[in-house]
Amino acid sequence: MYGYYMLKALKLPCPIPDVFITTMQITQMIVGTFIQGAAMMFFSDVPGKCGVHYGNLVAGGVMYGSYFALFFKFALDRFVFKKPNGGKGGEAKKAVKADDDDNRKKKKKKEKTAKAD
Secondary structure (H helix, E strand, O other), X not given: OHHHHHHHHOOOXXXXXXXXXXXXXXXXXXXXXXXXXXXXXXXXXXXXXXXXXXXXXXXXXXXHHHHHHHHHHHHHHXXXXXXXXXXXXXXXXXXXXXXXXXXHHHHHHHHHHHHHO
């Protein structure tokens, strides 16, 4: 996956589809959450035999679970509920452009007022 991100950062084509990478990340988080849950069950079934502190198991479960939720939301937003502008920040760009236009108008108005004085 790091190679994929490197190619994307360099704006080079990647032979692996984006949806495949995201699916693999979601799968990784599901497996990690399952393993954490299994380790927690082992910890409670065989007290003293697990070499891991229970707090670490809980923290790992929370971590994997939260990563799963984030990747899942990302996948839904990117591949299922696509925005009409391609999700490239179009609304934010329009807002910045509108602010720039307003600032230019205000500047011109000030210049006209200054010339009139």
